[in-house]
Amino acid sequence: MPPAPPSPDPAAAPPPTVRVAGARLVYEHAVLFDDLSFDVAAGRITCLLGPSGVGKTSLLKLIAGLTPAGEEGRVSCDDGRPADGRVAYMAQNDLLLPWLDVLGNVTLGATLRGEARDGARARRLLAKVGLAGHERARPATLSGGMRQRVALARTLMEDRPIVLMDEPFGALDAITRARLQELAVTALKGRTVLLVTHDPLEAIRIGDRIAVMAGRPATVDQAPAPPGAPPRDLASPATAALYAELMARLMAAQDQGTAA
Amino acid sequence: MSANGDRERLGARAARALIVVAGLVAAWQAVVLAFAPPPYILPGPARVAATWWHRHALILENAGTTLTEIVLGLLLGTALGVASALVLARFGAARRWLLPLLVMSQAVPVFALAPLLVLWLGYGLASKVAMAVLIIYFPVTATFHDGLRRVDTGWLDLARTMGGSRRAILLRIRLPAALPALASGVKVAAAVAPIGAVVGEWVGSSAGLGYLMLHANGRMQIDLLFAALLTLAAIAVALYFAVDRLARAALPWQAETGPGD
Numbered sequence: 001m002p003p004a005p006p007s008p009d010p011a012a013a014p015p016p017t018v019r020v021a022g023a024r025l026v027y028e029h030a031v032l033f034d035d036l037s038f039d040v041a042a043g044r045i046t047c048l049l050g051p052s053g054v055g056k057t058s059l060l061k062l063i064a065g066l067t068p069a070g071e072e073g074r075v076s077c078d079d080g081r082p083a084d085g086r087v088a089y090m091a092q093n094d095l096l097l098p099w100l101d102v103l104g105n106v107t108l109g110a111t112l113r114g115e116a117r118d119g120a121r122a123r124r125l126l127a128k129v130g131l132a133g134h135e136r137a138r139p140a141t142l143s144g145g146m147r148q149r150v151a152l153a154r155t156l157m158e159d160r161p162i163v164l165m166d167e168p169f170g171a172l173d174a175i176t177r178a179r180l181q182e183l184a185v186t187a188l189k190g191r192t193v194l195l196v197t198h199d200p201l202e203a204i205r206i207g208d209r210i211a212v213m214a215g216r217p218a219t220v221d222q223a224p225a226p227p228g229a230p231p232r233d234l235a236s237p238a239t240a241a242l243y244a245e246l247m248a249r250l251m252a253a254q255d256q257g258t259a260a
Numbered sequence: 261m262s263a264n265g266d267r268e269r270l271g272a273r274a275a276r277a278l279i280v281v282a283g284l285v286a287a288w289q290a291v292v293l294a295f296a297p298p299p300y301i302l303p304g305p306a307r308v309a310a311t312w313w314h315r316h317a318l319i320l321e322n323a324g325t326t327l328t329e330i331v332l333g334l335l336l337g338t339a340l341g342v343a344s345a346l347v348l349a350r351f352g353a354a355r356r357w358l359l360p361l362l363v364m365s366q367a368v369p370v371f372a373l374a375p376l377l378v379l380w381l382g383y384g385l386a387s388k389v390a391m392a393v394l395i396i397y398f399p400v401t402a403t404f405h406d407g408l409r410r411v412d413t414g415w416l417d418l419a420r421t422m423g424g425s426r427r428a429i430l431l432r433i434r435l436p437a438a439l440p441a442l443a444s445g446v447k448v449a450a451a452v453a454p455i456g457a458v459v460g461e462w463v464g465s466s467a468g469l470g471y472l473m474l475h476a477n478g479r480m481q482i483d484l485l486f487a488a489l490l491t492l493a494a495i496a497v498a499l500y501f502a503v504d505r506l507a508r509a510a511l512p513w514q515a516e517t518g519p520g521d
Contacts, residue, residue, distance in 0.1 A: 066417045089421040095414045098513040099436045112424030112432055138513060158422065 015161035015192040016077035016086075017042040018063060023073030025058050032058070033218040038211065040162075042078065045185065045193040045230065047207030049200060049246065051254045054218050060164050064089050065196065077162075088160040092167040094151040096139035102126065103135040106154045118157075125153045129183060145176035152180070156187055159195045163188055165195040169202065181206050182231045200246040204239050206230045212246070214253030223249070303483040312487040318472070319484075323491050325468040329385060329457040330499065333392020337453070338446055340393065341400025345438075348401075349408040350430055362401065370394050371459055378464040388460035388468070395456035396449035400442070407441025408434045416437035440514050450503040454496045469495075 016212045022235040025032040032055040040046050040063070065084045075083050096105045106126060106224050107117040126132060127151040139147055148168065155163060168184070169177040184207050197203055205208045208230065210223040223246060227238045234243075285305045292304035299307060312319060323394055344362075348355045369496045381387035411434050419429045461470025475485035508514070 061417070064421050065419070066420060080266075085423060087421055089418055091414055091418070093414050094414075095412070095418050097415065097433070097436070099439075108432075109422040112419055112422050112428045114428065140513060 002005075013079070013161065015043045015190065016079040016081070016083075018083055018162060018192055018194070019076050019078065020059065020063060021074045021076070023059065023062055023071070025055050025068075027055075027058075027070055031217050033216075036073070036217070036219060038220040040192055040194045041209055042192050043190050044208035045188065045195060045206055046209040046211060048194060048196045048211050048213055048220070049198065049203050049223070049250065050196075050218070051250060052198060054213050054216075055165050056213055059213070059214045059220075060166050060194060060196050062092050063087065063162075064164050083162060084178035086160050087162045087164055088155045088158040088163045090151055090163070090168045092093035092142075092170045094139070094147040096147055096150055098139055101136050101138055102131065102142075102150050105139065105150055108154060109158050122153070122157055126150075127158050128156075128187065129153045139231040145172055145180065148172060148176075148180060149183070152184060152187065161191055163191050163193045165193065167197055168195065170197070170199075175203075178205075185230045200243055200250065201234060203233050203246070204242055205234060210246070212253070213250050214249070215256060267479060270399070300480045300482050301497040303486060308340040308483050308486040308490070311483040312490070315484060315487065319469075319488055319491055322467055322469050322472045322488070323495065324469065325385075326388075326454070326457055326461065326492065327495055329468065330386040330392060330453045332385070332389045332496070333456060334396065334446075334449060334453050334499075336389065337393040337449060338400050339395035341397050341445070342442065343448075344397075345400045345404035345408060346430070346435070348405050349434060350426070362398065366398055370456070374459050377460065383466060384466050388457045388465065391460035392453045392456035392506075396453050399448045399452070403445030403448070404438055404442040407438030410441075411437045439511055440507075443503075443511060443514075447500060447503050447507070450499045454492060454499070458492065483518055 020036070020038045020040075023036040024034045038059070046210070048056055048059070055234050058068060058071055061068055061203070062071055063083060064087050065075075066089075067073075077083050077086075082176075097108065100108070103119065103122055103126070104111070106122045110117045123132070123135060126135060129151055129152050131146060131153065134142070134146070139150065142150065148171075151168070155165075165184075169180050172180065181202065195207070204226050205215070209221050209225055209228065212223050213220045224242065226232055226242055227236075232239060287346065288305050292302060303311075344358075348359060349491065370391070373394065374387075377387040377390050377394075381390055408430075415433050415437070419433050424432070457468070458470035458473075461468040461472055465471045469488045472488045473485050473492075476482070
């Protein structure tokens, strides 16, 4: 193996495992979770499943360093460096800025940090997500699926080892969602990804690991990992069995939630 | 399709405006015919039109003065309002100390200040521009500041994870996001700026439509007063639509969300 030159780019280091410990969230006098711990495996896609309102998004924001009022917790990485500044964030809403064209949105990070825009790389990433030729389009002229592709390109442009995604495909139709899931699995390979979703099928299709967040105060439990490499075929009997198990867990959690 | 639709809408709007104006003129003529008031109380539209035509050099010259005051006041007031809103949005201390002051300042009737402004700044252009600035400063500052504060929190979260400084987020995200709000503020300003200029002229001046109206009123030249008044109204309406068009052209993404009707 040739000796690697010392890289000034922190993103070039192997992605870390992200560890959340002692997380606590109080929302309108209700304790949503307390002393919660959770590991996001290095270089894997972890799908975090859970019923609505359980605090998945808040947990994601804690890791992203966007701590909402009433939330606290420790976020660390197994390589000893902070997660802050090594995180890319993608939400259900594409969050495209309507006054910028596609290229301007993809290079937003550089603009905000006052760095030079790498237009060539942005174009390559746009081609990768299937949007070559749309660089100058305004977001309002694009379909929902295309907009979310731009958001994915913007996330990749940041080139961070940790990627946090909050229901990134939740607002898309089934076919567009399937295509984007495949694209995301390929494009995010090798990064530490935490993807929040309420859809067990999505978790089975693209998760290397599946975690279920449930209860009040909520805890996070690992579910069995789906067999094979993502993106997975949903028609196989193994995935069907896993789907049934996940649904049962989620429904039990929801019933418990309503009974409490 | 949208360009055609826009043109059609514009045509329909112009037609409606024309019908409304024609209706008002007809009503005015009807009142004059029905009650036959002496022309020094209420002249008819035909007489006012004739006066406008005979005295148009005088009217246009004074309109030029008033228009200069309005435009200078609008530019200066908008610039001051934008700068104040940015300072208020960027610095918490400025917000805590200056915002109550700004709101309280609105309790002082601007018109009551007109004689003072004339005393301090003289009979010329400066006191009228200052009057227009005073009257538009608050709506511009308030609407733009509101716009800067009401930005999608998702955008701000995203910008923070990207490592944007507070300053960069203000200039690259909050500011463009607040431009539509600013446009509303400037439209209001364009509608009220003529009031400021004319009040300034009433209190003390030797030129301008306000001066001309006061002068004509004193000499019972009510037809000239009406001609000047209508010219002022035309300036105010033209200014409003000019600002509206300018805002649409400058904020093309805004048009995509569609008009309210």
